[in-house]
Amino acid sequence: MGVGYRAVGWNRNKKRYDQVVLVGVLLSIAAFVVLSLVTDKGLTFETALIRSTAITAFLLLHVILCIGPLARLDQRFLPLLYNRRHLGVTMFAVAFVHGVFSLIQFHALGDTDPLVSLVTTPISGGAAGFPFQPLGAAALAILFLMAATSHDFWLANLTAPVWKALHMLVYAAYGLIVMHVALGALQDQRHPVLLAAVIVGLVLVLGLHLIAGFREKGSDREVAPSGTDDLTGWVDVGPADEIPDTRARILTVSGERVAVFRDGTRVFAMSNLCQHQNGPLGEGCVRDGLVTCPWHGYQYRPEDGQSPPPFHERVPTFATRVVDGRVWLDPEPRAAGTFVEPSTTTNP
Amino acid sequence: MRPADPQQFFVGYVDGVPQRTRSFLAPLIALCLVVVASVAGLAATLQNDAGDGVFEFGVTKPFAGWIERLPHPVLVSPDPSGDGHSRYLLSAFGKHGADELFTGAPGAWYELEGTLVYRDGRSMIEVVAGSVSIATTPTGAVHPTASPDELGVRTLTGEIVDSKCYLGVMKPGNLKSHRACAVRCISGGVPPVLLVRDDEGYATYYLLVDDEGGAVNERVLPMVALPIEITGEVERHGDLLVLRSDPDSYTLLHE
Structure with a gap:
């Protein structure tokens, strides 16, 4: 977290x-050249450089694309996600050397x-006659856009949803590559x-994304309000003790993902989207009393979804109640940073 | 897998990685590095041999002889023994042909500096800019007067390559990866040749001209670096083979 740009x-x-x-x-x-x-x-120096940077960038891109779903499947991969932007910029730099040479x-x-020559190589019939270099150039342009906007300055100024949509173009770049x-x-x-290696890479990337997607499908299921009397319009989250201590249960209400946390006897809810990169807050934990x-590692206070001073990030909050050991959620979001008293459960 | 202890939860700006995560990740990162290096190394060992073409980069030598136009200029140089002549394909710096460097009258004796490129017994000279001059034909130098040998109509299967790169300037200088460069070179005037390999891998080069003996460079561009079949008249000019055929009759052999 930071309050300024460096x-x-x-x-x-x-x-x-x-x-x-x-x-x-x-x-x-080194492995390729040696x-x-x-x-x-019998390669010339230039060919060795072009090929070694090509294969290095391609391998790095696979690693980058696999980190996301791996971190969703097992949080022990999170340290790889933390600094993935540096990995992305490095991959772009290597690909840039390949492209320029x-x-x-x-x-x-x-x-x-x-x-002009790059985009005017004649097209002939069949795969053998299709110019492949413009495809690589288009991918490199996307990677440049991503590397150039990778800094938090752009993230804050473009807003997280726009920035994230822009950076989802990495999948288009992967397809082009x-x-x-x-x-x-x-x-x-x-x-x-060599063909088998490319196919294995493709299957690995697609497979991990599909598996992670299926895992998340459960939390994407819309939960309808089922409360009665003074809980009319509220959503049944389930037994409080089924939410692991310091962790959250993620559910979708009114089309938005909400993270319902339990920290000891306290139960509270906020948007699942971190304001930084729209990361999944509900897959985080309560650390030092803050949702992390x-x-x-961006942090938010349980009661109002605000980052502690001097930070200024904030997310929408939701009201919760615990009745007979079950957690109920008001699906109406409060404005980001609004104070909502956490509810309590007698069974920590 | 959800660690219950928040202190086991990784936070990037907090120094260190939780022990449980570290012991899980460290061997995986080491394995990942090994896999990356192995895949790169494996790809290196499985790639095609780039061939044994030679480009004497940085080494210039003097050459002399007459220019024969086929229609690209070819240097016909008397062998030192006086028994015959060697023919050198010519190119200029970069992806350019040497057509405009030789402007003298037919039969003129040229002296020039250049860098040799050679492969499979076929040679090219990359002419040094500004080194070409016309001089008096040396005493005893005998201009070849024999007409080319007409070897008849042949149907040949191979690949159109730019003679400069394939002979050694680029390694590799053929196939798809090099196609854009070959197009640029041939478009720039470098002589296009048909590369034909027999079953034992022995290479024969045919300088491509149209059925009237004119340049075909612009017309063959879409067919460069692709499997192709060409039927035409083959002529032997000394040690150089020329294939006369209208490019409209070339047949691409798509897989």
């Missing part, structure tokens, strides 16, 4: 994270402007293991 809000975990990423990038590039030399493939290698010093590889490198490099987002 280029990078360094801390020990981020430094370690970046060190591991750097080691991974260097290992990948084994190309050892097996005497490819542009120079294949399009520069000719009779046409390199950028898979096609770039399938219609490019795999047209030349016909060893079946699992993604980047």
Whole structure:
């Protein structure tokens, strides 16, 4: 969390994270270059650079795309999510080297402007004749947009929903890159293991997203109001003791996800969307008396959904009541930061 | 998996990683690094051999001879032994042909500096800009006068490549990954050749011209770097094979 903007809000975990990423990038590039030399493939320096950065960026993109669903499936993966933006920017930087060197290698010093040449390679029939480089260039443009707006400055100024929608374009970039590889490198490099590796990567990314999606489907089911008398219009959340201590149950009411927390005997509810990156607050926990987002540790006070001073984030709150050990939720959201007295349960 | 203890909950800006998470993640990160390096290494070992073309980058040598236009300029240089002639395809710097560098009258003797590119017995010179001059033909230099050998009509299957890259400037200089570059080179005037490999992998190069002997560069661009079948008249000009055929008759062999 921060109250101002700095280029990078360094801390020990981020430094370690970046060190591991750097080691991974260097290992990948070194493995490709060294084994190309050892097996005497006869590549020029430029080709070795273009290919080693291509495969490194492609592998990093797979890691990036897998971290999200893995962290949803098992919170022990959350440290990988925490600094994923640095991983993304690193991946863009590696892909940029690949793109720039490819542009120079294949399009520069000719009779046409390199950028014009990039998009005017003749199309011939079949996969072999389809120009694959513009697909990679389009993906690189998306990755640039994401890297350039990755800072919290842009997150705050674009607002989390817009920023998140923009960054969902990573899936479009991934699709373009898979096609770039399938219609490019795999047209030349016909060893079946290479095709199999691309397919395994695709299945891994899609599979993890589908599994994580199915897991979340339960909380997406709209819960209808079932209260009577003075609880008319309220939603039955279930027994209070079924909500793990310091944790939340997520349910969807009126089309919005709401996180209902229990912290000892206190029960309270707020929007499931963290104001920072719209992270799932309900998958976080109550730490030091504050609801803590699992993604980047943004914190909110239970009673009013406000970040403690000097921070200024705030989320909508909801009224709760505990009746006969069951938690009831008023589906009407209060304005972000509105005080709502937490309810209490006698069975902590 | 939900840790009940909030102190076991990872918060990025709090120094350290909870023990339970650390012991789970550390071996997985190590495994991930091994997998990344292994996949990159495996891809390196499984990639195609880029061939044994040579580009003597940074090394320039003097060359001399007559220019034969097929229609691209070809340097016909007397062998030092005096027994015959060598023919060098020519290109300029970058993705450009050498057509405009040789403007003298037919039969002129040229001297130039250039960098050699060679593969499978076929050579090209990348001509150094400004090094071309016309000089007096040396005493004893014999201009080849024999007509080309007509080898008849042949149907050949191969790939159109730009002669400069394939012979050694780029490695690899053929197939899909290199297609855009080959298009740029051929569009820029580098002589297009049909690369034909026999069952044992031996390469033969045919300089492509149309049925009238004219340049085909612009007409072959959509067909570059793709499997292709060409039927045409084959001529032998010294050690250089020329394939005369109208590009409209070329047949792409899509898989």
